[in-house]
Amino acid sequence: xxxxxxxxxxxxxxxxxxTALTASLPANPPNTPTFQQRRDTxxxxxxxxxxxxxxxxxxxxxxxxxxxxxxxxxxxxxxVPVAFSFGWVAYSFTTLMSVVGTGRxxxxxxxxxxxxxxxxxxxxxxxxxxLGRLLRDFERPLDDTIGLSITxxxxxxxxxxxxxxxxxxxxxxLIVMAxxxxxxxxPCGLYDDWGILLMTAVGTILxxxxxxxxxxxxxxxxxxxxSKTVSLTGGNxxxxxxxxxxxxxxLDLEDLAAAESPRxxxxxxxxxxxxxxxxxxxxxxxxxxxxxxxxxxxxxxACMILAFxxxxxxxxxxxxxxxxxxxxxxxxIGMIQNVIVAGVRRDMSTSGIHLVPVERIEGTKVMDALMxxxxxxxxxxxxxxxxxxxxxxxxxxxxxxxxRTAYDEKRFKDPLRKREERVQPGAAVGDKVEHADEVxxxxxxxxxxxxxx
Numbered sequence: 001x002x003x004x005x006x007x008x009x010x011x012x013x014x015x016x017x018x019t020a021l022t023a024s025l026p027a028n029p030p031n032t033p034t035f036q037q038r039r040d041t042x043x044x045x046x047x048x049x050x051x052x053x054x055x056x057x058x059x060x061x062x063x064x065x066x067x068x069x070x071x072x073x074x075x076x077x078x079x080v081p082v083a084f085s086f087g088w089v090a091y092s093f094t095t096l097m098s099v100v101g102t103g104r105x106x107x108x109x110x111x112x113x114x115x116x117x118x119x120x121x122x123x124x125x126x127x128x129x130x131l132g133r134l135l136r137d138f139e140r141p142l143d144d145t146i147g148l149s150i151t152x153x154x155x156x157x158x159x160x161x162x163x164x165x166x167x168x169x170x171x172x173x174l175i176v177m178a179x180x181x182x183x184x185x186x187p188c189g190l191y192d193d194w195g196i197l198l199m200t201a202v203g204t205i206l207x208x209x210x211x212x213x214x215x216x217x218x219x220x221x222x223x224x225x226x227s228k229t230v231s232l233t234g235g236n237x238x239x240x241x242x243x244x245x246x247x248x249x250x251l252d253l254e255d256l257a258a259a260e261s262p263r264x265x266x267x268x269x270x271x272x273x274x275x276x277x278x279x280x281x282x283x284x285x286x287x288x289x290x291x292x293x294x295x296x297x298x299x300x301x302a303c304m305i306l307a308f309x310x311x312x313x314x315x316x317x318x319x320x321x322x323x324x325x326x327x328x329x330x331x332x333i334g335m336i337q338n339v340i341v342a343g344v345r346r347d348m349s350t351s352g353i354h355l356v357p358v359e360r361i362e363g364t365k366v367m368d369a370l371m372x373x374x375x376x377x378x379x380x381x382x383x384x385x386x387x388x389x390x391x392x393x394x395x396x397x398x399x400x401x402x403x404r405t406a407y408d409e410k411r412f413k414d415p416l417r418k419r420e421e422r423v424q425p426g427a428a429v430g431d432k433v434e435h436a437d438e439v440x441x442x443x444x445x446x447x448x449x450x451x452x453x
Contacts, residue, residue: 063087
């Protein structure tokens with residue numbers, strides 16, 4: 001019975017609703033626009049939208065992730081010239097959520113890399129934005145005959161790790177800001193409309209304030225100072241390896257690859273609960289509050305204030321009704337600078353890791369290149385074997401065990417495998433390299449040459 005009554009009840013209810021709706025509508029609706037009137041209204045709305053475009057929607061939608069990557073690229077000094085553009089409002093709220101949650105300002109790495117300890121062969125998947133970009137910006141197209149290219153780097157002793165060098169892309173931010181203010185001043189001179197200039201100046205100040213947060217530097221190079229030789233590579237299947245020789249006061253790149261959360265105290269730091277002072281391994285002082293770095297607390301408070309100010313900015317911009325094309329032009333110029341800075345390849349010294357190439361070893365066979373690296377830098381080549389070769393052939397196992405004669409005799413029957421290429425100390429990676437003298441099988445059994453310095 002219930003199954004029969006329920007459909008009947010629903011049908012009756014629908015009929016009553018439809019009848020009530022029909023009765024509520026007037027028989028002859030007053031002021032019904034004609035087709036011509038509707039067409040004229042649509043044309044007017046579209047014309048108005050293009051004459052005075054709505055900047056509010058653009059400020060909310062476009063480019064938040066681009067801003068984060070641009071800041072990550074240029075951060076490291078007190079002044080971070082990332083120009084004001086459309087993505088800042090969206091970025092401020094995304095950052096606030098991230099800081100309250102994970103505590104991070106830096107994005108996840110956008111280029112896969114592995115860090116391999118040259119002493120024990122331990123492999124660590126990279127989580128550092130800096131190291132991912134360091135490898136990406138170093139790699140260049142290789143000849144088809146090259147199976148593996150290994151470049152050995154020494155740190156520059158006269159450069160301090162964690163302090164990035166300035167390049168044209170950093171300076172371009174200052175130039176773009178000046179151009180933006182110039183464009184925003186045009187309606188002020190032509191129409192006595194100073195609203196666009198005011199909004200551009202305020203947006204630029206807020207953008208610069210975001211880049212001055214101390215956590216950018218703290219998080220970007222969150223590593224101990226320790227001498228450790230590591231290899232940076234994309235892993236099995238890739239053709240580039242960067243071998244970075246450690247220096248006493250250089251960054252521990254294995255630490256850096258872990259990219260520990262800013263909520264965690266770094267290793268080597270001590271504190272008290274209401275902590276005031278923590279001495280780092282290098283002797284530098286780190287201020288801690290409740291076991292967290294002071295920079296982290298400053299960042300949280302600052303992000304809340306900046307998010308509020310961006311809301312005020314957004315509400316104010318929504319009131320602009322004239323000359324909004326100039327504000328769109330200002331945002332467009334800034335967006336171009338942001339996109340270029342966020343994705344461009346830059347010199348490795350701009351990452352705060354200052355290196356000079358001292359040697360390059362290339363081989364048509366990956367195993368040959370690893371063996372040549374082992375001869376020149378004992379233990380480094382062996383630490384990479386398990387990454388590129390999970391399983392070895394018997395003849396290769398003998399070579400790594402010390403019995404090199406059989407493999408070398410087979411290798412040097414092929415004329416293409418007799419040479420190894422090197423970059424002379426101080427030469428650039430892209431420079432023409434000289435071929436080392438042909439190496440005979442017996443020379444591999446001799447003592448390895450000294451590392452270039």
